[in-house]
Amino acid sequence: MTENWEDNFDALLTWLDPDPEKAGRKYEEIRHSLIKIFEWRGAFDAEELAAETITRVLNKVPEIVKRYDGDPALYFYGVAKRFGFEVLRRQQARVDEDLEKLRAPSIDERNDREPEYECLDQCLAQLSPADRELILSYYQQGEPNIDHRKELASRLRKKPNALRVKVHRIREKLETCMNKCLGKPE
Amino acid sequence: MKESERKRQLIRQYLLGELDENDQEQLEQRVITNPDYKEEVLITEEELLEEFVNGTLSLRELESFNKMYSSSPAHKRKVKIAQALNRYASEHSPVVQPMAQKRRARLLIDLFTTKNRFHQLSLAALIAIVIGGSILAYWLISHQRNPNYDALLKLNQFGSELLQPDSSLVPVALPALLFRGAGEPKNISITKQTRTVQLWLPDPSGGAYSFRAILKRNDGSEVFTLEDLRARQIDQHWVLVLQIPAEMLTPQGYQLEIYEKRADGTFESPSTYPLNVAAAP
Numbered sequence: 001m002t003e004n005w006e007d008n009f010d011a012l013l014t015w016l017d018p019d020p021e022k023a024g025r026k027y028e029e030i031r032h033s034l035i036k037i038f039e040w041r042g043a044f045d046a047e048e049l050a051a052e053t054i055t056r057v058l059n060k061v062p063e064i065v066k067r068y069d070g071d072p073a074l075y076f077y078g079v080a081k082r083f084g085f086e087v088l089r090r091q092q093a094r095v096d097e098d099l100e101k102l103r104a105p106s107i108d109e110r111n112d113r114e115p116e117y118e119c120l121d122q123c124l125a126q127l128s129p130a131d132r133e134l135i136l137s138y139y140q141q142g143e144p145n146i147d148h149r150k151e152l153a154s155r156l157r158k159k160p161n162a163l164r165v166k167v168h169r170i171r172e173k174l175e176t177c178m179n180k181c182l183g184k185p186e
Numbered sequence: 187m188k189e190s191e192r193k194r195q196l197i198r199q200y201l202l203g204e205l206d207e208n209d210q211e212q213l214e215q216r217v218i219t220n221p222d223y224k225e226e227v228l229i230t231e232e233e234l235l236e237e238f239v240n241g242t243l244s245l246r247e248l249e250s251f252n253k254m255y256s257s258s259p260a261h262k263r264k265v266k267i268a269q270a271l272n273r274y275a276s277e278h279s280p281v282v283q284p285m286a287q288k289r290r291a292r293l294l295i296d297l298f299t300t301k302n303r304f305h306q307l308s309l310a311a312l313i314a315i316v317i318g319g320s321i322l323a324y325w326l327i328s329h330q331r332n333p334n335y336d337a338l339l340k341l342n343q344f345g346s347e348l349l350q351p352d353s354s355l356v357p358v359a360l361p362a363l364l365f366r367g368a369g370e371p372k373n374i375s376i377t378k379q380t381r382t383v384q385l386w387l388p389d390p391s392g393g394a395y396s397f398r399a400i401l402k403r404n405d406g407s408e409v410f411t412l413e414d415l416r417a418r419q420i421d422q423h424w425v426l427v428l429q430i431p432a433e434m435l436t437p438q439g440y441q442l443e444i445y446e447k448r449a450d451g452t453f454e455s456p457s458t459y460p461l462n463v464a465a466a467p
Contacts, residue, residue: 140275
């Protein structure tokens with residue numbers, strides 16, 4: 001990394017927040033949000049688009065801090081919109097309709113066990129027993145069962161929405177572990 | 187509609203690609219500036235994935251979901267993870283006894299430990315009648331039902347396991363549903379080891395519809411009817427997979443009719459697939 005890049009990065013963090021620790025957290029929040037937005041928009045490589053967005057902002061930080069007045073996160077969003085969404089529109093023009101090639105797969109092709117299931121097994125083992133039990137209990141029924149989840153929340157002395165959030169955070173840990181286990185999606 | 191319901195509905199529409207550009211941008215600006223709101227969107231996405239896996243999305247939402255979640259690798263992975271979690275939880279869930287069940291259990295225990303002799307004798311007689319009646323009913327029912335049909339239902343119910351290939355399985359690729367069957371009969375060879383015949387029919391609608399399948403012999407008599415079948419997403423494609431116990435098939439010609447169900451509950455004209463089953467040594 002060039003000295004210029006490092007200076008710009010320091011200036012970026014200071015622009016986000018004068019407290020370095022808070023600035024670091026805000027930077028990560030913005031980066032994560034950009035990745036998610038690109039994913040929800042159907043991007044083939046959301047992380048790369050987010051990184052490119054951040055690089056473009058980084059290159060302009062010296063000018064931005066002088067004239068921009070507002071939430072820095074919205075500036076990032078503006079850049080993502082101008083650059084990233086245009087890339088997305090071009091990506092989405094690639095449509096895969098290869099029905100003719102679909103066939104009943106051969107025995108060799110279908111011999112692999114689902115890797116997601118195997119990674120899930122490994123990642124669940126890394127959770128605390130309480131978290132593991134909670135997430136399996138939450139999803140144990142065949143269909144989302146409101147009564148079952150209300151009972152679960154009541155037993156844990158939580159409000160239903162608090163349980164929902166807790167399960168989501170456990171699931172996020174699981175998915176991070178699974179994404180590492182599975183490697184980058186092709 | 188409560189405010190929280192409205193908020194969730196808006197997020198669902200965003201995730202399903204049903205908002206206009208302006209509304210999408212407003213939501214995304216909120217996501218990037220408000221971590222709590224971003225978390226709400228992430229949780230709603232998980233719930234949407236769960237509903238997809240459990241087959242409880244409405245037809246309209248399912249169509250939108252298929253468009254959005256079958257394109258990018260990240261989306262496809264989210265679906266696979268949701269499927270894996272659903273399956274794992276069904277197979278490994280801890281025994282959880284809801285509180286209402288615990289209260290009922292307590293009541294039953296109290297009933298059985300009563301010291302009143304009359305109550306004890308009455309209870310014993312009642313239990314004997316119930317057990318005897320159940321045995322009789324089970325015997326009557328089991329002798330009427332076809333065990334193969336039970337196996338057929340289990341193999342093809344929503345969320346059932348896609349059997350993996352081995353010497354007991356015969357996979358058969360058929361033309362896409364779009365092409366309405368047509369063409370020469372498909373030959374299917376069954377050996378003594380064959381336990382299941384697995385028919386693969388590509389579904390170009392992207393899993394948007396449910397289907398009825400009727401298998402008939404060439405003389406017109408019906409072998410079975412299956413309702414509410416749904417395509418599965420396998421790799422990038424949607425495929426209707428029918429798994430038939432081999433014992434239901436004998437060496438002869440068959441016609442497989444697949445009916446697509448419309449939103450109003452009526453059915454389109456069927457796609458008909460001629461099949462020729464033969465016994466191989």
